[in-house]
Amino acid sequence: MNPLAESLNATLEGTVAHRLLSRTGRHLFFPKGIVAQSAEAKERAHRFNATAGMAYRHGAPMILPAAASVSAAFSPAESVAYAPTPGVAALRERWKEEMIKKNPSLASVRTSRPLVTAGLTNGIVHLAELFVDAGDPVVMPDMFWGNYRLILEHRKEARIMTFPFFSEEAGFNVEGFAAACTEAATARGKVIVLLNFPNNPTGYTPTEAEARAIVARLTALADDGTDILVIADDAYFGLFFESGLQTESIFAPLSTAHERILAAKIDGATKEDFAWGLRVGFITYASPGLDDNAINALEQKTIGSLRAVVSNTSNLSQHMLLKVMNDPAYERQKQDARDILEGRYRELKAGLERRRSSDPDSPLTVLPFNSGYFMSFDCGAVDAEALRLALLDRGIGTISIAGRYLRVAFAAVEQESIGELIDEIYDAAAGM
Ligand SMILES: Cc1ncc(COP(=O)(O)O)c(C=O)c1O
Known part of the structure; x- marks a missing residue:
């Protein structure tokens, strides 16, 4: 060792x-090798620093002009140089x-x-x-x-x-x-x-x-x-x-x-x-x-x-x-984005509740969810993979898991389309 x-x-x-x-x-x-030796050279190599495996020009990491122009908000030290x-x-x-x-x-x-x-x-x-x-x-x-x-x-x-x-x-x-x-x-x-x-x-x-x-x-x-x-x-x-x-x-x-x-x-x-x-x-x-x-x-x-x-x-x-x-707007912008996802969540919760009461015989059971990007259905007697494929035929992508669960990434669907998505899923399951 x-x-x-x-x-x-x-x-x-x-x-x-x-x-x-x-x-x-x-x-x-x-390993202490290159890192330690580079650190030592930073202190003492006042003539030429030939330690790190990066190319330098005029004291800064070299950068192709094309790379510099697409990363203009960043210095070469922030873009093409190695990170620690x-x-x-x-x-x-x-x-x-x-x-x-x-x-x-x-x-x-x-x-x-x-x-x-x-x-x-x-x-x-x-x-x-x-x-x-x-x-x-x-x-x-x-x-x-x-x-x-x-x-x-x-x-x-x-x-x-x-x-x-x-x-x-x-x-x-x-x-x-x-x-x-x-x-x-x-x-x-x-x-x-x-x-x-x-x-x-x-x-x-x-x-x-x-x-x-x-x-x-x-x-x-x-x-x-x-x-x-x-x-x-x-x-x-x-x-x-x-x-x-x-x-x-x-x-x-x-x-x-x-x-x-x-x-x-x-x-x-x-x-x-x-x-x-x-x-x-x-x-x-x-x-x-x-x-x-x-x-x-x-x-x-x-x-x-x-x-x-x-x-x-x-x-x-x-x-x-x-x-x-x-960025001073970071927290607010994040909250705005979270609010959009929360809007989709609320729409989904309300839509699922509506569908559950109007369609009590559906084979689908909504599993508990309260956060994040996803919700899942337990598909009961319906094969989840078959349901996924049936939804694909309707132009709708979902994920089947272990033949039993259907995962829906509500974070990926606009709020105004959530109701239609729910109806399609329930209709496809009813037709199986
Ligand atoms: C639970 C969980 N952990 C980790 C990841 C992966 O994160 P990253 O894309 O940063 O590797 C995912 C992505 O779907 C995830 O769902």
Whole structure:
């Protein structure tokens, strides 16, 4: 093992992060080579700095005139130059500041500085590298974003362990969740949990009481001696359309819950800032079991994973996001965009209610939803894939899941078309 990895492991020794690291995670470190030598040269190479693998002219990164003209709002240092592996420092600070505004209870919590990833998917991949070994169970509700399977099962050979998403009272199934966590703890002595609220594909966010129960169950398990990694995938954060919902990330209460709980937050600009293709996401850690040195060691391991996989994330994207976030109109513009989605949500809720009462024999059941981009139908006796194809014949695109559920991205459909969309779905299902 590399001595730098050994030193990081020694710093983490005795912490929940150390116990949870995968084989790869134990070996990871951020090499000091080029970065350290470049930093040294910045101080001392007053004649020629021939360290970094970038071309310079007149003291600035070289840029093709065509590139300069299409990125005129950015200097070459903000556009074509490499970004630092952990991300642009000012953006990391700004994202953290915003994270605290969105989750006020984090104000007094020690968290890592957010590390920039190439989108949220990439963040999940890094966490899987660091913490998931072949055969590890990863607990999540039975309705989840399909890419988790590709990342965790097909790539890392983990075992996704699910429980039914909804309780009989049509809320989050806390009992099922706790039972799955206990089963994973028994099988492996540790638990990895992946929670995504607002959820894809259901559009469900737990109520405050449900969130408290989730945290309480995990804390009880930790009290019994189980180490727990909770990954909060907050892709759709902020799109809450009902009152009484848990409007802080579940990361926030978990960040102080227990020394045996390591909370990892995955978030980013993708959905929240309506910037899907910029590919800017973030990983943030917190645990009462980690002091500043341990947080730093965990960051170094994560930066090592970033260096090995993407080296660094698009500098232009990061600077674009930073400028957007620093625009005085940022908050208002975001609220305007959220209001548009909320209008679609309200239209959908009202339309579904209308259709449910006028069409009581429909095979479709609307699953609970209160947030995010999506809602799903349980198609009952109707094959969801067949329904999807029938809708395609009508010129309507939806997603079928596991032959049983039909996911509708209401965020993608204009408010004035929502009623027609609902009618088409119910009519197609009735004709099957
Ligand atoms: C729950 C969830 N997490 C993560 C992502 C991916 O985000 P990104 O495009 O930034 O990789 C998605 C995208 O659909 C998602 O639904």
